[in-house]
Amino acid sequence: MARQSAAIEAMLRDPEATGVIVVAAPEQMAVTEALELRRALHTRLGIQIEAVVVNRTVSSPFKPGETRKLAALDIEDPAVSSALWLHERARSHRAHLARLRGNLRGIPCIALPFVFAGLGDLEPLGRLAERLDRSLP
Amino acid sequence: VSALSRRLAAQRVVICAGAGGVGKTTVSAAVALGLAAEGRRVALVTIDPARRLAEALGLGRLDNDPRPVNRAPIATAGLAVKGELWAMMLDAQRTFDELIARLTPDPWTREEILHNRVYQHLTGAVTGSHEYAAIAKLFELARRPDFDVLVLDTPPSRNALDFLHAPERLGGLLEGRALRVLLAPTGYGARAAGLVVAALRRITGAGLLEDLAAFLGLFGGILDGLRTRSADVKRLLSESSTGFLIVTSPEPAPVQEAIFLARELDRAGLHRCGTIVNRAHPGAAHAAVLEVVARLEPALGRELAAKVAEAHEEVQRLAERDAVALERLELALSDELPICLADRARDLHDVADLVELQREVFGDGLADVSRVAARQS
Numbered sequence: 149m150a151r152q153s154a155a156i157e158a159m160l161r162d163p164e165a166t167g168v169i170v171v172a173a174p175e176q177m178a179v180t181e182a183l184e185l186r187r188a189l190h191t192r193l194g195i196q197i198e199a200v201v202v203n204r205t206v207s208s209p210f211k212p213g214e215t216r217k218l219a220a221l222d223i224e225d226p227a228v229s230s231a232l233w234l235h236e237r238a239r240s241h242r243a244h245l246a247r248l249r250g251n252l253r254g255i256p257c258i259a260l261p262f263v264f265a266g267l268g269d270l271e272p273l274g275r276l277a278e279r280l281d282r283s284l285p
Numbered sequence: 286v287s288a289l290s291r292r293l294a295a296q297r298v299v300i301c302a303g304a305g306g307v308g309k310t311t312v313s314a315a316v317a318l319g320l321a322a323e324g325r326r327v328a329l330v331t332i333d334p335a336r337r338l339a340e341a342l343g344l345g346r347l348d349n350d351p352r353p354v355n356r357a358p359i360a361t362a363g364l365a366v367k368g369e370l371w372a373m374m375l376d377a378q379r380t381f382d383e384l385i386a387r388l389t390p391d392p393w394t395r396e397e398i399l400h401n402r403v404y405q406h407l408t409g410a411v412t413g414s415h416e417y418a419a420i421a422k423l424f425e426l427a428r429r430p431d432f433d434v435l436v437l438d439t440p441p442s443r444n445a446l447d448f449l450h451a452p453e454r455l456g457g458l459l460e461g462r463a464l465r466v467l468l469a470p471t472g473y474g475a476r477a478a479g480l481v482v483a484a485l486r487r488i489t490g491a492g493l494l495e496d497l498a499a500f501l502g503l504f505g506g507i508l509d510g511l512r513t514r515s516a517d518v519k520r521l522l523s524e525s526s527t528g529f530l531i532v533t534s535p536e537p538a539p540v541q542e543a544i545f546l547a548r549e550l551d552r553a554g555l556h557r558c559g560t561i562v563n564r565a566h567p568g569a570a571h572a573a574v575l576e577v578v579a580r581l582e583p584a585l586g587r588e589l590a591a592k593v594a595e596a597h598e599e600v601q602r603l604a605e606r607d608a609v610a611l612e613r614l615e616l617a618l619s620d621e622l623p624i625c626l627a628d629r630a631r632d633l634h635d636v637a638d639l640v641e642l643q644r645e646v647f648g649d650g651l652a653d654v655s656r657v658a659a660r661q662s
Binding site for chain 1: 600
Protein backbone atom coordinates (compact mmCIF):
# COMPACT_ATOMS: atom_id res chain seq x y z
CA MET A 149 0.00 0.00 0.00
CA ALA A 150 2.82 2.38 0.92
CA ARG A 151 4.61 1.57 -2.35
CA GLN A 152 1.51 2.23 -4.41
CA SER A 153 0.74 5.51 -2.63
CA ALA A 154 4.30 6.67 -3.26
CA ALA A 155 4.02 5.79 -6.98
CA ILE A 156 0.74 7.68 -7.34
CA GLU A 157 2.14 10.69 -5.55
CA ALA A 158 5.28 10.67 -7.71
CA MET A 159 3.14 10.63 -10.85
CA LEU A 160 0.97 13.51 -9.66
CA ARG A 161 4.02 15.57 -8.74
CA ASP A 162 5.92 14.87 -11.93
CA PRO A 163 5.37 17.86 -14.21
CA GLU A 164 6.21 15.70 -17.24
CA ALA A 165 3.38 13.31 -16.41
CA THR A 166 0.73 15.54 -14.81
CA GLY A 167 -0.38 19.07 -15.59
CA VAL A 168 -3.00 20.88 -13.55
CA ILE A 169 -5.54 23.19 -15.18
CA VAL A 170 -7.77 25.09 -12.80
CA VAL A 171 -11.32 25.69 -14.05
CA ALA A 172 -13.17 28.71 -12.73
CA ALA A 173 -16.13 30.95 -13.46
CA PRO A 174 -15.90 34.76 -13.70
CA GLU A 175 -17.54 35.21 -10.29
CA GLN A 176 -16.25 36.44 -6.98
CA MET A 177 -16.22 33.17 -5.07
CA ALA A 178 -14.95 31.08 -7.97
CA VAL A 179 -12.07 33.48 -8.61
CA THR A 180 -11.11 33.50 -4.93
CA GLU A 181 -11.20 29.71 -4.83
CA ALA A 182 -9.13 29.39 -8.01
CA LEU A 183 -6.46 31.67 -6.55
CA GLU A 184 -6.48 29.79 -3.25
CA LEU A 185 -6.21 26.47 -5.06
CA ARG A 186 -3.27 27.71 -7.09
CA ARG A 187 -1.50 28.89 -3.92
CA ALA A 188 -2.25 25.70 -2.00
CA LEU A 189 -1.00 23.48 -4.83
CA HIS A 190 2.19 25.49 -4.97
CA THR A 191 2.99 25.84 -1.28
CA ARG A 192 1.71 22.50 -0.01
CA LEU A 193 2.57 20.20 -2.92
CA GLY A 194 5.08 22.15 -4.98
CA ILE A 195 2.84 21.90 -8.06
CA GLN A 196 2.78 24.84 -10.49
CA ILE A 197 -0.50 24.99 -12.40
CA GLU A 198 -0.39 25.17 -16.21
CA ALA A 199 -3.33 27.47 -16.82
CA VAL A 200 -6.67 28.71 -15.57
CA VAL A 201 -9.69 28.25 -17.82
CA VAL A 202 -12.55 30.60 -17.02
CA ASN A 203 -15.77 29.13 -18.29
CA ARG A 204 -19.07 30.87 -19.10
CA THR A 205 -17.75 34.36 -19.69
CA VAL A 206 -20.37 36.75 -20.98
CA SER A 207 -19.15 39.51 -23.27
CA SER A 208 -21.10 42.53 -24.36
CA PRO A 209 -21.62 43.47 -28.01
CA PHE A 210 -22.34 47.09 -27.01
CA LYS A 211 -19.99 50.07 -27.05
CA PRO A 212 -20.21 52.52 -24.11
CA GLY A 213 -21.97 55.13 -26.26
CA GLU A 214 -24.58 52.59 -27.30
CA THR A 215 -25.46 51.53 -23.74
CA ARG A 216 -25.75 55.18 -22.75
CA LYS A 217 -28.22 55.60 -25.56
CA LEU A 218 -30.15 52.51 -24.40
CA ALA A 219 -30.19 53.64 -20.77
CA ALA A 220 -31.46 57.08 -21.78
CA LEU A 221 -34.48 55.68 -23.68
CA ASP A 222 -37.70 56.53 -21.94
CA ILE A 223 -39.60 53.55 -23.30
CA GLU A 224 -40.02 50.39 -21.21
CA ASP A 225 -38.95 47.65 -23.62
CA PRO A 226 -38.09 44.08 -22.57
CA ALA A 227 -35.48 43.81 -25.33
CA VAL A 228 -33.73 46.95 -24.11
CA SER A 229 -33.77 45.58 -20.52
CA SER A 230 -32.21 42.36 -21.82
CA ALA A 231 -29.50 44.30 -23.61
CA LEU A 232 -28.65 46.38 -20.54
CA TRP A 233 -28.67 43.29 -18.34
CA LEU A 234 -26.27 41.53 -20.69
CA HIS A 235 -23.97 44.53 -20.73
CA GLU A 236 -23.96 44.81 -16.93
CA ARG A 237 -23.27 41.09 -16.55
CA ALA A 238 -20.37 41.34 -19.02
CA ARG A 239 -18.95 44.24 -17.04
CA SER A 240 -19.06 42.28 -13.80
CA HIS A 241 -17.42 39.29 -15.52
CA ARG A 242 -14.70 41.54 -16.91
CA ALA A 243 -13.95 42.88 -13.43
CA HIS A 244 -13.64 39.39 -11.91
CA LEU A 245 -11.51 38.22 -14.81
CA ALA A 246 -9.23 41.22 -14.33
CA ARG A 247 -8.76 40.40 -10.65
CA LEU A 248 -7.93 36.80 -11.54
CA ARG A 249 -5.45 37.78 -14.26
CA GLY A 250 -3.86 40.39 -12.01
CA ASN A 251 -3.14 37.76 -9.37
CA LEU A 252 -1.99 34.97 -11.67
CA ARG A 253 1.26 36.69 -12.61
CA GLY A 254 1.98 35.25 -16.01
CA ILE A 255 0.11 31.95 -15.76
CA PRO A 256 -2.07 31.69 -18.89
CA CYS A 257 -5.72 32.48 -18.28
CA ILE A 258 -8.18 31.51 -21.00
CA ALA A 259 -11.74 32.81 -20.97
CA LEU A 260 -14.35 30.67 -22.73
CA PRO A 261 -17.61 32.27 -23.84
CA PHE A 262 -20.97 31.60 -22.23
CA VAL A 263 -23.00 29.29 -24.46
CA PHE A 264 -26.53 30.64 -24.31
CA ALA A 265 -27.88 27.80 -26.40
CA GLY A 266 -26.81 25.19 -23.85
CA LEU A 267 -24.69 22.19 -24.76
CA GLY A 268 -27.53 20.11 -26.10
CA ASP A 269 -25.77 19.55 -29.40
CA LEU A 270 -22.07 19.14 -30.10
CA GLU A 271 -21.51 22.21 -32.24
CA PRO A 272 -20.91 24.77 -29.44
CA LEU A 273 -18.80 22.21 -27.57
CA GLY A 274 -16.65 21.88 -30.68
CA ARG A 275 -16.14 25.65 -30.78
CA LEU A 276 -15.06 25.67 -27.11
CA ALA A 277 -12.64 22.83 -27.83
CA GLU A 278 -11.11 24.72 -30.76
CA ARG A 279 -10.67 27.78 -28.63
CA LEU A 280 -8.90 25.76 -25.92
CA ASP A 281 -6.75 24.00 -28.48
CA ARG A 282 -5.51 27.35 -29.78
CA SER A 283 -4.88 28.89 -26.36
CA LEU A 284 -3.56 26.18 -24.05
CA PRO A 285 0.21 26.08 -23.56
CA VAL B 286 -47.46 39.04 5.43
CA SER B 287 -45.39 37.30 2.78
CA ALA B 288 -45.35 33.57 2.15
CA LEU B 289 -41.85 33.24 3.54
CA SER B 290 -42.67 35.19 6.74
CA ARG B 291 -45.54 32.80 7.33
CA ARG B 292 -43.41 29.75 6.78
CA LEU B 293 -40.64 30.99 9.05
CA ALA B 294 -42.87 32.33 11.83
CA ALA B 295 -42.52 29.26 14.02
CA GLN B 296 -38.87 28.54 13.24
CA ARG B 297 -36.16 28.94 15.83
CA VAL B 298 -33.47 27.60 13.51
CA VAL B 299 -33.34 28.20 9.74
CA ILE B 300 -30.67 26.25 7.86
CA CYS B 301 -29.95 27.46 4.32
CA ALA B 302 -28.80 24.49 2.26
CA GLY B 303 -28.00 23.88 -1.40
CA ALA B 304 -25.22 23.49 -3.94
CA GLY B 305 -22.13 25.71 -3.82
CA GLY B 306 -21.98 28.92 -5.84
CA VAL B 307 -25.72 29.67 -5.90
CA GLY B 308 -25.51 32.67 -3.57
CA LYS B 309 -26.44 30.82 -0.40
CA THR B 310 -24.49 33.16 1.87
CA THR B 311 -26.10 36.28 0.40
CA VAL B 312 -29.59 34.78 0.55
CA SER B 313 -29.11 33.72 4.20
CA ALA B 314 -28.04 37.28 5.02
CA ALA B 315 -31.19 38.64 3.33
CA VAL B 316 -33.37 36.14 5.22
CA ALA B 317 -31.74 37.04 8.55
CA LEU B 318 -32.19 40.75 7.80
CA GLY B 319 -35.87 40.26 6.97
CA LEU B 320 -36.56 38.32 10.16
CA ALA B 321 -34.79 40.99 12.22
CA ALA B 322 -36.84 43.68 10.48
CA GLU B 323 -40.00 41.85 11.56
CA GLY B 324 -38.93 42.23 15.16
CA ARG B 325 -37.06 39.03 15.99
CA ARG B 326 -33.63 38.75 17.57
CA VAL B 327 -31.64 37.03 14.85
CA ALA B 328 -28.14 35.54 14.77
CA LEU B 329 -26.70 34.87 11.32
CA VAL B 330 -23.94 32.26 11.18
CA THR B 331 -22.05 32.57 7.89
CA ILE B 332 -19.24 30.39 6.66
CA ASP B 333 -17.20 32.35 4.17
CA PRO B 334 -18.91 35.53 3.05
CA ALA B 335 -17.51 37.44 0.10
CA ARG B 336 -15.66 40.57 1.17
CA ARG B 337 -18.46 42.95 0.21
CA LEU B 338 -21.10 41.05 2.10
CA ALA B 339 -18.83 40.87 5.14
CA GLU B 340 -18.36 44.63 4.90
CA ALA B 341 -22.09 45.18 4.47
CA LEU B 342 -22.64 43.25 7.67
CA GLY B 343 -19.77 45.03 9.41
CA LEU B 344 -17.81 41.80 9.84
CA GLY B 345 -14.36 43.25 9.42
CA ARG B 346 -12.45 40.30 10.78
CA LEU B 347 -12.98 36.63 11.43
CA ASP B 348 -14.77 36.33 14.70
CA ASN B 349 -16.25 33.18 16.09
CA ASP B 350 -19.01 34.79 18.11
CA PRO B 351 -22.03 36.82 16.95
CA ARG B 352 -21.60 40.60 16.93
CA PRO B 353 -24.38 43.14 16.53
CA VAL B 354 -24.81 44.47 12.99
CA ASN B 355 -24.97 48.24 12.86
CA ARG B 356 -28.55 49.21 12.00
CA ALA B 357 -27.83 52.82 10.99
CA PRO B 358 -26.78 52.03 7.38
CA ILE B 359 -29.74 49.62 7.11
CA ALA B 360 -32.10 52.40 8.20
CA THR B 361 -30.46 54.76 5.71
CA ALA B 362 -31.16 52.18 3.01
CA GLY B 363 -34.83 52.39 3.97
CA LEU B 364 -35.38 49.39 6.24
CA ALA B 365 -36.31 49.74 9.90
CA VAL B 366 -35.00 46.81 11.95
CA LYS B 367 -37.48 46.33 14.76
CA GLY B 368 -35.62 43.39 16.26
CA GLU B 369 -31.89 42.70 16.42
CA LEU B 370 -29.45 41.40 13.83
CA TRP B 371 -26.25 39.69 14.95
CA ALA B 372 -23.74 38.07 12.62
CA MET B 373 -20.64 35.91 12.84
CA MET B 374 -18.21 34.10 10.57
CA LEU B 375 -17.62 30.52 11.49
CA ASP B 376 -14.08 29.49 12.34
CA ALA B 377 -14.29 25.70 12.10
CA GLN B 378 -11.02 24.93 13.84
CA ARG B 379 -11.73 27.26 16.74
CA THR B 380 -15.26 25.93 17.18
CA PHE B 381 -13.98 22.40 17.36
CA ASP B 382 -11.17 23.40 19.71
CA GLU B 383 -13.65 25.14 21.98
CA LEU B 384 -15.84 22.07 22.02
CA ILE B 385 -12.89 19.89 22.98
CA ALA B 386 -11.89 22.39 25.66
CA ARG B 387 -15.38 22.24 27.13
CA LEU B 388 -15.39 18.46 27.21
CA THR B 389 -11.90 17.88 28.63
CA PRO B 390 -11.57 17.51 32.37
CA ASP B 391 -8.36 19.51 32.84
CA PRO B 392 -6.20 22.12 31.06
CA TRP B 393 -3.30 19.71 30.66
CA THR B 394 -5.35 17.15 28.70
CA ARG B 395 -6.83 19.96 26.64
CA GLU B 396 -3.45 21.32 25.58
CA GLU B 397 -2.17 17.82 24.83
CA ILE B 398 -5.15 17.14 22.55
CA LEU B 399 -5.10 20.49 20.78
CA HIS B 400 -1.41 20.15 19.95
CA ASN B 401 -1.61 16.55 18.91
CA ARG B 402 -0.82 15.99 15.24
CA VAL B 403 -3.48 13.33 14.85
CA TYR B 404 -6.12 15.64 16.33
CA GLN B 405 -5.11 18.39 13.93
CA HIS B 406 -5.43 16.01 10.99
CA LEU B 407 -8.68 14.56 12.25
CA THR B 408 -10.40 17.93 12.60
CA GLY B 409 -8.90 19.14 9.33
CA ALA B 410 -9.93 16.30 7.12
CA VAL B 411 -11.40 13.06 8.35
CA THR B 412 -14.62 14.18 9.97
CA GLY B 413 -15.62 16.94 7.57
CA SER B 414 -15.08 19.30 10.43
CA HIS B 415 -16.46 22.40 8.71
CA GLU B 416 -19.83 20.75 8.61
CA TYR B 417 -19.54 19.47 12.15
CA ALA B 418 -18.29 22.80 13.48
CA ALA B 419 -21.22 24.61 11.85
CA ILE B 420 -23.71 22.40 13.64
CA ALA B 421 -21.76 22.46 16.89
CA LYS B 422 -21.88 26.25 16.81
CA LEU B 423 -25.56 26.19 15.95
CA PHE B 424 -26.22 23.94 18.92
CA GLU B 425 -24.25 26.19 21.25
CA LEU B 426 -26.13 29.30 20.07
CA ALA B 427 -29.51 27.55 20.24
CA ARG B 428 -29.00 27.01 23.94
CA ARG B 429 -28.36 30.69 24.59
CA PRO B 430 -31.36 32.84 25.51
CA ASP B 431 -30.08 35.85 23.49
CA PHE B 432 -31.63 34.95 20.14
CA ASP B 433 -35.14 34.15 18.92
CA VAL B 434 -33.97 32.64 15.67
CA LEU B 435 -30.68 31.41 14.19
CA VAL B 436 -30.01 31.54 10.45
CA LEU B 437 -27.25 29.20 9.34
CA ASP B 438 -25.46 29.37 6.02
CA THR B 439 -24.10 25.87 5.34
CA PRO B 440 -20.55 25.18 4.15
CA PRO B 441 -19.89 24.74 0.43
CA SER B 442 -19.78 20.94 0.57
CA ARG B 443 -19.28 18.75 -2.44
CA ASN B 444 -22.69 17.52 -1.53
CA ALA B 445 -25.20 19.51 0.46
CA LEU B 446 -26.05 16.39 2.42
CA ASP B 447 -22.58 16.04 3.89
CA PHE B 448 -23.71 18.66 6.28
CA LEU B 449 -26.64 16.62 7.52
CA HIS B 450 -24.58 13.53 8.03
CA ALA B 451 -21.69 15.26 9.79
CA PRO B 452 -22.76 14.42 13.36
CA GLU B 453 -23.49 10.84 12.39
CA ARG B 454 -20.19 10.54 10.60
CA LEU B 455 -18.25 11.79 13.58
CA GLY B 456 -20.41 9.63 15.82
CA GLY B 457 -19.80 6.67 13.53
CA LEU B 458 -16.09 7.18 13.62
CA LEU B 459 -16.11 7.33 17.39
CA GLU B 460 -18.45 4.37 17.70
CA GLY B 461 -16.49 2.39 15.15
CA ARG B 462 -15.17 -0.97 16.18
CA ALA B 463 -11.65 -0.24 14.98
CA LEU B 464 -11.28 2.84 17.09
CA ARG B 465 -12.86 1.18 20.09
CA VAL B 466 -10.47 -1.72 19.89
CA LEU B 467 -7.55 0.65 19.68
CA LEU B 468 -8.89 2.76 22.52
CA ALA B 469 -9.63 0.00 24.96
CA PRO B 470 -7.45 -2.94 24.01
CA THR B 471 -8.32 -5.92 26.19
CA GLY B 472 -8.20 -9.67 25.58
CA TYR B 473 -8.38 -10.61 21.91
CA GLY B 474 -8.69 -6.91 21.08
CA ALA B 475 -5.39 -6.17 22.74
CA ARG B 476 -3.61 -8.70 20.58
CA ALA B 477 -5.35 -7.42 17.46
CA ALA B 478 -4.53 -3.84 18.34
CA GLY B 479 -0.90 -4.84 18.87
CA LEU B 480 -0.79 -6.36 15.39
CA VAL B 481 -2.47 -3.33 13.81
CA VAL B 482 -0.08 -0.98 15.55
CA ALA B 483 2.90 -3.03 14.40
CA ALA B 484 1.63 -3.02 10.82
CA LEU B 485 0.93 0.71 10.89
CA ARG B 486 4.40 1.38 12.27
CA ARG B 487 5.92 -0.29 9.22
CA ILE B 488 3.86 1.85 6.85
CA THR B 489 3.81 5.25 8.48
CA GLY B 490 6.99 5.45 10.51
CA ALA B 491 7.24 5.85 14.25
CA GLY B 492 6.48 9.53 14.94
CA LEU B 493 2.92 9.55 13.74
CA LEU B 494 2.19 6.37 15.63
CA GLU B 495 3.27 7.77 18.96
CA ASP B 496 0.98 10.73 18.28
CA LEU B 497 -1.84 8.37 17.43
CA ALA B 498 -1.38 6.37 20.61
CA ALA B 499 -1.27 9.55 22.69
CA PHE B 500 -4.32 10.93 20.91
CA LEU B 501 -6.35 7.77 21.42
CA GLY B 502 -5.46 7.72 25.12
CA LEU B 503 -6.42 11.36 25.59
CA PHE B 504 -9.49 11.27 23.39
CA GLY B 505 -10.94 8.22 25.10
CA GLY B 506 -11.81 10.38 28.08
CA ILE B 507 -14.03 12.76 26.16
CA LEU B 508 -15.71 10.25 23.86
CA ASP B 509 -18.84 10.08 25.99
CA GLY B 510 -19.17 13.84 25.95
CA LEU B 511 -18.88 13.94 22.16
CA ARG B 512 -21.35 11.09 21.76
CA THR B 513 -23.95 12.85 23.90
CA ARG B 514 -23.31 16.02 21.95
CA SER B 515 -23.85 14.24 18.61
CA ALA B 516 -27.17 12.86 19.83
CA ASP B 517 -28.28 16.30 21.10
CA VAL B 518 -27.39 17.91 17.78
CA LYS B 519 -29.34 15.28 15.90
CA ARG B 520 -32.35 15.99 18.09
CA LEU B 521 -32.05 19.74 17.45
CA LEU B 522 -32.01 19.16 13.68
CA SER B 523 -35.18 17.08 13.77
CA GLU B 524 -37.22 19.41 15.97
CA SER B 525 -40.19 21.00 14.21
CA SER B 526 -38.87 24.48 15.04
CA THR B 527 -35.78 23.72 12.95
CA GLY B 528 -36.40 24.32 9.25
CA PHE B 529 -34.36 23.85 6.10
CA LEU B 530 -34.51 26.54 3.45
CA ILE B 531 -33.28 25.18 0.14
CA VAL B 532 -31.36 27.67 -2.01
CA THR B 533 -30.59 26.99 -5.66
CA SER B 534 -29.87 28.74 -8.93
CA PRO B 535 -32.01 27.90 -11.97
CA GLU B 536 -29.15 25.99 -13.60
CA PRO B 537 -29.74 22.28 -14.17
CA ALA B 538 -27.11 20.88 -11.78
CA PRO B 539 -28.03 22.96 -8.70
CA VAL B 540 -31.75 22.31 -9.37
CA GLN B 541 -31.01 18.59 -9.50
CA GLU B 542 -29.20 18.92 -6.19
CA ALA B 543 -32.10 20.91 -4.68
CA ILE B 544 -34.57 18.20 -5.68
CA PHE B 545 -32.30 15.53 -4.26
CA LEU B 546 -31.87 17.50 -1.05
CA ALA B 547 -35.63 18.00 -0.65
CA ARG B 548 -36.19 14.26 -1.02
CA GLU B 549 -33.46 13.43 1.47
CA LEU B 550 -34.84 15.92 4.00
CA ASP B 551 -38.32 14.41 3.62
CA ARG B 552 -36.94 10.92 4.00
CA ALA B 553 -35.03 11.89 7.13
CA GLY B 554 -38.20 13.44 8.56
CA LEU B 555 -36.59 16.90 8.64
CA HIS B 556 -38.67 19.99 8.13
CA ARG B 557 -38.50 21.98 4.86
CA CYS B 558 -39.52 25.59 5.21
CA GLY B 559 -39.12 26.87 1.67
CA THR B 560 -37.13 26.98 -1.57
CA ILE B 561 -35.47 30.02 -3.04
CA VAL B 562 -34.33 30.13 -6.66
CA ASN B 563 -31.61 32.75 -6.85
CA ARG B 564 -30.47 34.51 -10.04
CA ALA B 565 -33.46 33.62 -12.18
CA HIS B 566 -34.05 35.36 -15.49
CA PRO B 567 -37.52 36.77 -15.90
CA GLY B 568 -39.13 35.76 -19.14
CA ALA B 569 -40.68 38.33 -21.43
CA ALA B 570 -43.24 37.66 -24.09
CA HIS B 571 -41.21 35.98 -26.78
CA ALA B 572 -40.63 38.24 -29.74
CA ALA B 573 -39.06 37.38 -33.05
CA VAL B 574 -35.81 39.18 -33.84
CA LEU B 575 -37.29 41.02 -36.84
CA GLU B 576 -40.22 42.23 -34.79
CA VAL B 577 -37.90 43.71 -32.13
CA VAL B 578 -35.76 45.37 -34.80
CA ALA B 579 -38.82 46.94 -36.41
CA ARG B 580 -40.04 48.18 -33.01
CA LEU B 581 -36.74 49.74 -31.94
CA GLU B 582 -35.35 50.97 -35.26
CA PRO B 583 -36.98 54.43 -35.10
CA ALA B 584 -35.41 55.16 -31.72
CA LEU B 585 -32.07 53.37 -32.07
CA GLY B 586 -31.23 53.07 -35.74
CA ARG B 587 -31.04 49.78 -37.58
CA GLU B 588 -27.60 48.59 -36.43
CA LEU B 589 -28.13 49.10 -32.70
CA ALA B 590 -31.69 47.78 -32.86
CA ALA B 591 -30.35 44.58 -34.43
CA LYS B 592 -27.75 44.18 -31.69
CA VAL B 593 -30.41 44.72 -29.01
CA ALA B 594 -32.66 42.14 -30.66
CA GLU B 595 -29.85 39.62 -30.69
CA ALA B 596 -29.01 40.26 -27.03
CA HIS B 597 -32.68 39.84 -26.16
CA GLU B 598 -32.78 36.57 -28.04
CA GLU B 599 -29.87 35.25 -25.95
CA VAL B 600 -31.31 36.40 -22.63
CA GLN B 601 -34.63 34.82 -23.56
CA ARG B 602 -32.81 31.53 -24.04
CA LEU B 603 -31.71 31.81 -20.42
CA ALA B 604 -35.26 32.62 -19.32
CA GLU B 605 -36.54 29.57 -21.17
CA ARG B 606 -33.87 27.37 -19.64
CA ASP B 607 -34.84 28.72 -16.19
CA ALA B 608 -38.52 28.10 -16.82
CA VAL B 609 -37.84 24.47 -17.70
CA ALA B 610 -35.68 23.94 -14.59
CA LEU B 611 -38.23 25.70 -12.43
CA GLU B 612 -41.02 23.56 -13.73
CA ARG B 613 -39.02 20.46 -12.81
CA LEU B 614 -38.44 21.90 -9.36
CA GLU B 615 -42.09 22.78 -8.82
CA LEU B 616 -43.13 19.35 -9.95
CA ALA B 617 -40.69 17.67 -7.56
CA LEU B 618 -41.56 19.85 -4.57
CA SER B 619 -45.29 19.64 -5.30
CA ASP B 620 -46.26 21.08 -1.90
CA GLU B 621 -44.75 24.54 -2.23
CA LEU B 622 -43.99 27.26 -4.76
CA PRO B 623 -40.35 28.31 -4.90
CA ILE B 624 -39.53 31.98 -4.46
CA CYS B 625 -37.61 33.33 -7.47
CA LEU B 626 -35.09 36.14 -7.15
CA ALA B 627 -33.91 38.08 -10.18
CA ASP B 628 -30.40 37.74 -11.55
CA ARG B 629 -29.10 41.24 -10.91
CA ALA B 630 -26.16 41.00 -13.30
CA ARG B 631 -23.81 42.41 -10.69
CA ASP B 632 -22.59 41.42 -7.24
CA LEU B 633 -23.89 42.72 -3.99
CA HIS B 634 -22.16 46.01 -3.31
CA ASP B 635 -23.43 47.39 -0.04
CA VAL B 636 -26.16 47.39 2.59
CA ALA B 637 -28.61 48.99 0.16
CA ASP B 638 -28.24 45.99 -2.19
CA LEU B 639 -28.83 43.62 0.70
CA VAL B 640 -31.94 45.54 1.73
CA GLU B 641 -33.22 45.36 -1.84
CA LEU B 642 -32.62 41.61 -1.96
CA GLN B 643 -34.38 41.22 1.38
CA ARG B 644 -37.40 43.03 -0.06
CA GLU B 645 -37.49 40.60 -2.95
CA VAL B 646 -37.10 37.56 -0.67
CA PHE B 647 -39.94 38.67 1.62
CA GLY B 648 -42.01 40.21 -1.14
CA ASP B 649 -42.37 36.74 -2.67
CA GLY B 650 -39.80 37.40 -5.39
CA LEU B 651 -40.41 37.63 -9.09
CA ALA B 652 -43.74 36.67 -10.45
CA ASP B 653 -42.59 36.52 -14.08
CA VAL B 654 -40.50 33.37 -13.89
CA SER B 655 -43.36 31.32 -12.51
CA ARG B 656 -45.64 32.76 -15.12
CA VAL B 657 -43.29 31.65 -17.86
CA ALA B 658 -43.21 28.20 -16.29
CA ALA B 659 -46.99 28.12 -16.11
CA ARG B 660 -47.29 29.14 -19.72
CA GLN B 661 -44.93 26.45 -20.90
CA SER B 662 -46.51 23.63 -18.92
